[in-house]
Amino acid sequence: MNTVLRSTASPQAIGALTVLCLAQFLIALDYSIIYVAMPSVGHDLGLSSSVLQWIVSAYALLFAGLLLVGGRVCDRVGAKRVFLVSVIAFGAASALGGFAQEGMALLISRGAQGLSAAFLQPATIGLISATFAAGPARSRALSIWGAIGASGLAVGAILGGVLTEFSWRWTFLINIPLTLLAALGGLLWLTAASRQDRAGRVPLPAAMMGTGALLALVIGLTLVADPGTPGMYAGVACLVAVVLGLAFLTNEAWSDNVMVDRSLRRTRSLGAGVVATYLYMASVGSEFYLVTLLLQKLEGFTPLQAGLGFLPLAVMVTFGNMAAGRAVERIGAGTTMTVGFLISVVGLALLAAMLGSGTYTTHLLPGLLLSGFGHGVIYTSMFVIGTRDVPDRHQGTAGALMTTSQYLSAAVTVALLTIILGTDPTGVEFRWAFGLTAAFAAAGMLISPLILRRPEKRPVEEVRV
Structure with missing residues (x-):
């Protein structure tokens, strides 16, 4: 039986939301946790820089390419079933990567992680809709879920540096107990979607x-x-x-x-969310990749030092999440997102302008603090915008569409940044790369005025954190 909750404060709601946030945290964590570990992986397994790029791209491509299928499968067979199967598969793929002895096995592991995540992520959004009633409860749940997802990208970079000091294999093995906890929690607290909400053929x-x-x-x-x-x-x-x-x-x-239901194509707010997720990942979402290379290749940081170098950014992402939850209620999600992109433009432009002019504290920290805060603001508001007008029966597909855009952007942007940086990047190449990410963030400022043209009213269903 499907029991829809109207509050996030009950024990059932807290348990369900904790499990769903853990799953989203895993997905985001595993995209960025490998960044700091990549030089160590290449050294141990004898992989060239071009092959190392595919450790990131194998995950992002299969994730982006099959997310919409995952959303449709969730709509058809039920999000809870998909959640349980995919989270266990994610843990198994992580175990394969942790014990890989050569490059091909590692790439297969990363692809399998991306494939599992393609079904796991839309299941989490579908389960939020199945568990929390439309209105304040669902918006609050989405805000918390989005905050945890954004934090996962930042924490992944930090945790990757700490774990790599022991062995890069721990960046994979750490997932095994977490996936087991998520599966157990899913059995205990998650609610199955009602049968009549399920969709047709899988494309x-x-x-x-x-x-x-x-x-x-x-x-x-x-x-x-x-x-x-x-x-x-x-x-x-x-x-x-x-x-x-x-x-x-x-x-x-x-x-x-x-792949995309024709009724969803007419939903203006979903279109804005899709564009926002693309530009988010092309700007502050790709900052982790650039900063990792900058700290280890140009500044000579160890993996642990590089991981700790992300700590201020991670803290500001969390503060940005918290601020966005309040701002969405007061000024609307579209305006909040525009402000987030504006702050990100300033932060990324500072990184490009001040690169190489002093120490970490003087030439990197100011830009990291600003871009991190903007990152948190954008992530929370874009998911509120993208899902607010979508019918319950299409929530899984809509969430998959937004995240497809996000990780398609990740794969393409990493490839573009690799072209800009070349094989032996200097400060000049890094300035151009950060400048490109700032340009993408500037484009994000146009989403609300151009796509969400109608003035926003203060909606009762928006977020209160």
Whole structure:
């Protein structure tokens, strides 16, 4: 039986929300925890820099490419079932990575983690809708869930540095007890969605075309970044990406079995959320990758020092989450998100302008503090915007659509930053890279005035933290 809660304060609500936040924390954590560990992984397994990039991209691509399938599966067979299966699969994939003895096994592990996360993440959003009634309870739950997700990216970078001091393998093995706790908590506290809310066919052909296009695009960008690869190979990969992308769009326009339900395409707030998640990940979301390389390659930090270097940023992400929850109620989610992008532009521009002009405290810390605060504000407000007008039966798919945009952006942006940085980056290349992320954040400031054109009223269902 489906029991919808109207408060986040009851023991049942606290238990369910804790489990769902733990799952979202794992997904975000595992995207960034590997950053600081990458040089150690490459040294131990003998991997080149181009192969190391795929440790990030294998996770992001399978995650982004199959998220919409995961959302549709949740809508069809039930979010609780999908949650339990995918969280156990995530733990098994982490165990494979922790004991990997060569590069291929590690890449398979990262791909399996991304595949599991593609089903786990939309299940968490679907379960929030199944557990909490629309209105203040659901908005508060989404705000807390979003705050934990944003914190996971920052904590991942810190924890990765600490664990790598012992062994990079612990960045994988740490997930095993956490996934077991999430599975046990899911059995105890999560609510199954009612049968009538479940959707129709799962669009596997569309998923294969979309994922294939993404994969070909990132392969093409990776080959562009490798000076030893003939340009013809990159051109062929990009051509394949265009062909598969056009096939995907044709299917979405004419097929009866589409990835994105046509009714969702008319939801303005969901469209704003999708664009926001893309630009969020292209700006402050990709900052972790850049700062990791900057600290270890240019500044000569150890993994532990690099991880601790993220601590101020992580603290400010949390403060940004807290501030956004209050601001959304007072001034509206769209205005809050615009302010978050503005603060992020200033922080990222400071990092680009002050790079190499002094110590960590003088030339990195100010930009990290500002961009971290903006990061937290954006993350919380964009999910409130993207899901607020979506019917309950499509919440899983809508959440998957937003996170698909986020991790598609991650894969493409990392490839673009790799091209800019080259094989032996100096301060000049890092300035250009931070400048690109600041430009993406500046574009995010236009979302509310251009897409959410109607003035926002102070909604009773918005967040109170």
